[in-house]
Amino acid sequence: MRVQHLFTACIIAVGVPGAVLAQQPAPRTSGAYMNTSFVGLMDFGWSTEPDVGSLQLGDHDPRVRGFSIPNGELALDGTVDPYFKGFTNIVYKLDAQGETGVELEEMYFLTTSLPGNLQLKGGQFFAEFGRQNPQHPHAWAFADEPLVLHRMFGPEGLRSQGLRLSWLVPTSWYTEATVGVFNSAGGTTFSFRSDESAEIHGGAPDERDVRDPADLLVVPRVATSFDLSSTQTLLVGVSGAFGPNSSGPDARTQIYGTDLYWKWKSPRAHQGFPFVSFQAEGMTRRYTAGRRVSSENPNVTFSDEVLRDQGAYAQVVWGIKPLVVAGLRGEFATGSVAAFASPTRANRVRVSPNLTWYPTEFSKFRLQYNYDFRDGLGPDHSVWMQIEFLLGAHAAHKF
Amino acid sequence: MTTLTLRILATTAALAGLGAATPPARKLDVVATTPDLAALATAIGGDLVEVKALAKPTEDPHFVDAKPSHIVTLNRADVLIDGGAELELGWLPPLLESARNGKLAAGAPGRISVSQGIRLLEVPTTFDRSQGDVHALGNPHFLIDPVNVKVIAGQIADHFALVDPANAAVFKANLKTFNGALDAKEAGWQKQLEPYRGVKIVTYHNDFVYLAERFNLDVVETLEPKPGIAPSPAHLAKVIGTMKAQNARVILVQPFQNRKTAETVARQTDALVLDIAQQPGAIPNTGTYFDLMDYIVRTLATAFAEKK
Numbered sequence: 001m002r003v004q005h006l007f008t009a010c011i012i013a014v015g016v017p018g019a020v021l022a023q024q025p026a027p028r029t030s031g032a033y034m035n036t037s038f039v040g041l042m043d044f045g046w047s048t049e050p051d052v053g054s055l056q057l058g059d060h061d062p063r064v065r066g067f068s069i070p071n072g073e074l075a076l077d078g079t080v081d082p083y084f085k086g087f088t089n090i091v092y093k094l095d096a097q098g099e100t101g102v103e104l105e106e107m108y109f110l111t112t113s114l115p116g117n118l119q120l121k122g123g124q125f126f127a128e129f130g131r132q133n134p135q136h137p138h139a140w141a142f143a144d145e146p147l148v149l150h151r152m153f154g155p156e157g158l159r160s161q162g163l164r165l166s167w168l169v170p171t172s173w174y175t176e177a178t179v180g181v182f183n184s185a186g187g188t189t190f191s192f193r194s195d196e197s198a199e200i201h202g203g204a205p206d207e208r209d210v211r212d213p214a215d216l217l218v219v220p221r222v223a224t225s226f227d228l229s230s231t232q233t234l235l236v237g238v239s240g241a242f243g244p245n246s247s248g249p250d251a252r253t254q255i256y257g258t259d260l261y262w263k264w265k266s267p268r269a270h271q272g273f274p275f276v277s278f279q280a281e282g283m284t285r286r287y288t289a290g291r292r293v294s295s296e297n298p299n300v301t302f303s304d305e306v307l308r309d310q311g312a313y314a315q316v317v318w319g320i321k322p323l324v325v326a327g328l329r330g331e332f333a334t335g336s337v338a339a340f341a342s343p344t345r346a347n348r349v350r351v352s353p354n355l356t357w358y359p360t361e362f363s364k365f366r367l368q369y370n371y372d373f374r375d376g377l378g379p380d381h382s383v384w385m386q387i388e389f390l391l392g393a394h395a396a397h398k399f
Numbered sequence: 400m401t402t403l404t405l406r407i408l409a410t411t412a413a414l415a416g417l418g419a420a421t422p423p424a425r426k427l428d429v430v431a432t433t434p435d436l437a438a439l440a441t442a443i444g445g446d447l448v449e450v451k452a453l454a455k456p457t458e459d460p461h462f463v464d465a466k467p468s469h470i471v472t473l474n475r476a477d478v479l480i481d482g483g484a485e486l487e488l489g490w491l492p493p494l495l496e497s498a499r500n501g502k503l504a505a506g507a508p509g510r511i512s513v514s515q516g517i518r519l520l521e522v523p524t525t526f527d528r529s530q531g532d533v534h535a536l537g538n539p540h541f542l543i544d545p546v547n548v549k550v551i552a553g554q555i556a557d558h559f560a561l562v563d564p565a566n567a568a569v570f571k572a573n574l575k576t577f578n579g580a581l582d583a584k585e586a587g588w589q590k591q592l593e594p595y596r597g598v599k600i601v602t603y604h605n606d607f608v609y610l611a612e613r614f615n616l617d618v619v620e621t622l623e624p625k626p627g628i629a630p631s632p633a634h635l636a637k638v639i640g641t642m643k644a645q646n647a648r649v650i651l652v653q654p655f656q657n658r659k660t661a662e663t664v665a666r667q668t669d670a671l672v673l674d675i676a677q678q679p680g681a682i683p684n685t686g687t688y689f690d691l692m693d694y695i696v697r698t699l700a701t702a703f704a705e706k707k
Binding site: 082085110111112113114117118119168171172173174176223225226227230233235263265266267268269270271272322323360361362393396397398399 | 455457458459461462464465466467468470471474488489490491492493496497498499501504528531532627628629654655656657
């Protein structure tokens with residue numbers, strides 16, 4: 001809670017006539033030096049697959065049969081000075097063995113006053129690729145990460161250290177063009193020079209330093225939006241991610257994506273309800289795998305080849321009445337046949353209905369069923385209950 | 400440099416200067432977060448401003464979508480008028496962040512956070528969220544009080560004059576006209592409601608305390624047990640008991656609130672459910688602040704007379 005605001009407000013409120021205050025406006029704003037908030041997320045449930053980690057691939061998904069704590073997120077944000085805002089997200093999580101992990105998920109500055117409708121972001125942050133990748137689990141409509149996001153960006157999403165320049169195009173409707181430039185190595189650049197990319201190509205990762213600018217990861221995006229009526233809004237975008245991968249010295253990856261979000265909200269919305277939204281993303285990846293030695297057997301060498309993967313999800317979310325939401329998501333991910341039979345590239349479909357009840361906007365209970373079908377492994381069924389609480393003034397959501 | 404060149408430069412500079420002294424008339428682009436603020440901006444700005452409201456008059460102003468079209472609107476604005484006191488906390492910050500318009504930064508002449516001049520009611524001395532969605536800075540639904548409106552109209556005129564000094568006199572004159580009309584109107588509203596001093600009313604959300612204070616009404620219950628918490632059967636039973644015991648026979652409901660709940664309570668208490676709005680335009684023929692207040696006072700007086 002903002003003690004400082006309360007204090008200021010109390011001082012202002014002590015019996016001073018409004019007319020006097022009008023002549024001597026007292027400072028009273030929503031922005032303190034720093035906002036602090038915390039999101040606590042826990043899951044419990046069961047799956048027919050005993051190795052839950054092989055089924056629930058996201059880092060913030062349920063991890064085991066029984067109870068999981070996949071996300072305790074401390075968020076700090078505020079205005080730095082007349083030129084910058086600052087944001088930090090520190091995530092605490094328990095792995096399948098109950099061990100605590102801590103990561104600096106995001107830490108970035110954002111300019112507030114560049115000319116020409118430009119805006120610069122810098123630090124460690126989620127790449128603005130598609131709709132869900134930059135969102136934190138608190139804003140997701142489902143208890144787990146879509147399959148296609150894992151396929152392309154791995155368990156933690158696509159984020160790295162870099163700079164992003166955005167241009168709000170001076171059109172009469174919303175159009176924003178962004179380009180991000182990032183380091184292409186590290187654990188959160190799954191399809192690029194990640195040290196975990198052996199999961200994709202099966203070879204020992206090519207370890208090297210950055211040779212030239214082409215070794216950086218580039219993520220361009222254009223998004224545009226229209227109000228179809230006073231109650232309906234459409235937001236569409238196309239994104240790309242281009243950079244080197246770790247299967248060989250000259251191996252590269254290209255990912256293309258398109259996303260769509262449509263929302264209807266009642267003109268008489270109470271607490272934002274009722275509403276209906278539709279969200280879909282499709283992605284395709286061309287992964288040039290170099291000639292590489294198997295990471296598991298040094299006597300095996302895989303020849304160079306092109307690995308192709310696609311995937312998409314579509315979800316409908318219906319805010320039935322205040323604080324009650326029903327959702328349905330359908331999704332698939334496929335991968336081409338390759339020399340290394342990667343489990344993470346296997347064909348798979350999943351259907352997930354869910355129901356969410358928010359006692360208030362600061363807490364959440366979500367019940368979700370997943371029907372999974374993995375090629376070669378057959379169907380699996382899972383039921384997850386997700387519980388979330390929120391402390392402090394959590395940052396408001398973007399559309 | 401030759402004399403001729405100097406002359407040409409001087410002439411060019413003079414022409415440029417002349418152009419700057421008489422710019423083409425462009426209306427101030429004013430954005431208000433809610434229609435009530437937009438109505439005041441129109442009254443003060445008149446023909447010199449183009450006013451747009453972000454929230455619809457019929458929707459809950461705490462929960463407006465941060466639509467991308469609002470980003471474009473804010474990107475082009477000369478002036479932003481917001482209620483402040485955390486009314487728009489859930490949606491305005493991300494819009495401003497994306498709009499990247501320095502003219503609207505906190506403290507800039509183009510930013511009018513109107514709650515800064517208002518004596519807010521119900522500022523909690525201690526609170527946490529077990530009390531519901533209580534606002535740390537006080538109750539933000541203050542625009543329904545004509546005295547507050549007068550303060551805000553003054554703030555708007557002051558800021559308009561800072562942003563567009565050439566027309567400062569016009570804004571001042573518009574303010575004077577508005578205040579004169581407001582004084583006359585308020586005297587009439589007070590007279591209409593004077594016979595009902597102390598009448599007990601019930602509201603859905605805790606959003607009419609300023610109206611009650613100004614016109615000496617007594618809000619004895621809200622249908623929400625706590626701000627932002629949905630009415631429960633147990634709480635409604637308590638409300639019904641209080642209404643019967645204290646002879647409260649009027650329930651005020653805004654367009655976005657659940658009228659059915661109010662009707663259920665009204666049936667058991669022989670009460671009237673009144674459709675009242677805080678936003679001009681939410682109810683037909685209430686496009687200006689005066690239209691809206693005329694409607695509210697008339698509706699209340701009629702209901703109080705009927706249920707007296």
